[in-house]
Amino acid sequence: MHLTHLNTRGEANMVDVGDKQETRREAVASGRIVMQPETLKLLSEGELPKGDVLATARIAGIQAAKRTHELIPLCHSLALSKVSVEFDIDLAESCVHVTSLCRLNGRTGVEMEALTAVSVACLTLYDMCKAVDKGMRIEAIQLDSKQGGQRGDYQRMSAQAPIVTGDGVAGEVSLGERCPSPCVRVKFLAELRERVGESEAVVSLDQLASRDISGLKAALAEQDSRFKQLTDQRTLCAINQVMANDDALVTDDDEVAFFPPVTGG
Amino acid sequence: MAYGYEDTLAGRSDIGAVVSFTGLVRDFNETPDVTALTLEHYPGMTERTLKEIGEQAWQRWSLQAVRIIHRVGYLEPGDPIVRVLVASAHRREAFKACDFIMDFLKTQAPFWKKEHSTQGEYWVKERHSDQQDAERWR
Numbered sequence: 001m002h003l004t005h006l007n008t009r010g011e012a013n014m015v016d017v018g019d020k021q022e023t024r025r026e027a028v029a030s031g032r033i034v035m036q037p038e039t040l041k042l043l044s045e046g047e048l049p050k051g052d053v054l055a056t057a058r059i060a061g062i063q064a065a066k067r068t069h070e071l072i073p074l075c076h077s078l079a080l081s082k083v084s085v086e087f088d089i090d091l092a093e094s095c096v097h098v099t100s101l102c103r104l105n106g107r108t109g110v111e112m113e114a115l116t117a118v119s120v121a122c123l124t125l126y127d128m129c130k131a132v133d134k135g136m137r138i139e140a141i142q143l144d145s146k147q148g149g150q151r152g153d154y155q156r157m158s159a160q161a162p163i164v165t166g167d168g169v170a171g172e173v174s175l176g177e178r179c180p181s182p183c184v185r186v187k188f189l190a191e192l193r194e195r196v197g198e199s200e201a202v203v204s205l206d207q208l209a210s211r212d213i214s215g216l217k218a219a220l221a222e223q224d225s226r227f228k229q230l231t232d233q234r235t236l237c238a239i240n241q242v243m244a245n246d247d248a249l250v251t252d253d254d255e256v257a258f259f260p261p262v263t264g265g
Numbered sequence: 266m267a268y269g270y271e272d273t274l275a276g277r278s279d280i281g282a283v284v285s286f287t288g289l290v291r292d293f294n295e296t297p298d299v300t301a302l303t304l305e306h307y308p309g310m311t312e313r314t315l316k317e318i319g320e321q322a323w324q325r326w327s328l329q330a331v332r333i334i335h336r337v338g339y340l341e342p343g344d345p346i347v348r349v350l351v352a353s354a355h356r357r358e359a360f361k362a363c364d365f366i367m368d369f370l371k372t373q374a375p376f377w378k379k380e381h382s383t384q385g386e387y388w389v390k391e392r393h394s395d396q397q398d399a400e401r402w403r
Contacts, residue, residue: 190305190377191388241310257307261391264304264335264376265288265347265367
């Protein structure tokens with residue numbers, strides 16, 4: 001791995017792209033600007049003193065993409081075939097999500113153009129709203145994906161569901177926090193975790209009518225109706241990482257996992 | 266010739282057959298345009314289960330070496346997901362043991378696939394045929 005923008009002496013160097021094949025290049029970048037809920041309300045209703053904020057920021061982002069080479073020292077000037085800048089008003093997070101797509105048929109990538117479009121669109125949003133809110137934050141400007149070029153495609157991994165469900169290693173049961181009174185620690189894995197909306201729960205042994213898996217399922221269902229799904233025939237169970245059925249006994253500090261049928265291999 | 270399992274064979278002359286199986290990510294499964302998948306597992310139980318499956322194969326057939334490798338996390342079409350390697354004195358035992366290990370891995374080991382496609386993402390459903398395949402060995 002080496003940096004193409006440095007020469008062998010470590011000096012800045014503009015890459016000669018004359019011999020590269022022309023390919024279809026595309027890049028998507030995103031970022032967001034977080035603001036007070038009142039500011040977002042004014043913005044979405046078009047009540048801000050400087051007028052139509054989003055239309056202005058969109059034009060600013062598109063213009064910026066076309067002029068990236070004037071801002072970033074070693075970028076080539078490119079004839080972009082498409083630049084789009086989109087906004088998504090997010091009331092729950094109190095922010096505006098900004099996404100830009102840039103495309104061309106050419107010899108260099110367009111990720112800098114997409115990132116510049118997002119950055120300048122965010123800066124313009126700040127400028128348009130700063131009269132009412134100076135505490136706005138521009139955040140998470142990043143490349144989401146790029147296609148084409150000799151280094152191949154790139155796709156940012158979505159950071160939604162955790163890949164793994166705990167930190168246990170081979171042959172050991174991860175302990176987590178011990179509960180003060182006798183209890184079992186329950187885990188929900190994979191699709192079941194998403195269906196019940198929980199990854200872990202703790203159930204006191206006193207809550208169990210019978211100290212086995214069916215007793216545990218009943219106690220969980222009583223805690224929260226979402227856990228009624230555990231009685232589904234397809235749901236599997238393991239106690240301390242060994243497969244178990246409804247009659248299997250549970251004792252203090254056991255780790256019990258519920259999960260759907262496995263689909264590996 | 267590179268086999269990718271030279272270390273298993275190193276210094277041994279009692280091995281007469283090596284069977285290796287590699288499972289790869291396809292770009293079509295429950296939907297036609299699978300762009301990637303994320304494999305979740307249950308750390309701890311995963312290792313324990315794979316070890317048990319290997320030991321069962323070891324007891325059923327006369328084997329010289331067994332190796333099971335399974336990947337987790339984000340994988341794209343063409344990426345290897347799983348590799349099973351079985352070495353024995355004669356080919357029949359190695360073929361059978363490798364088949365057995367894959368059938369049990371697919372129905373017992375705590376892995377779950379979430380497919381990402383152009384139409385969105387979803388958890389892969391279990392297959393009845395995998396259960397039937399595993400039943401053959403009982």
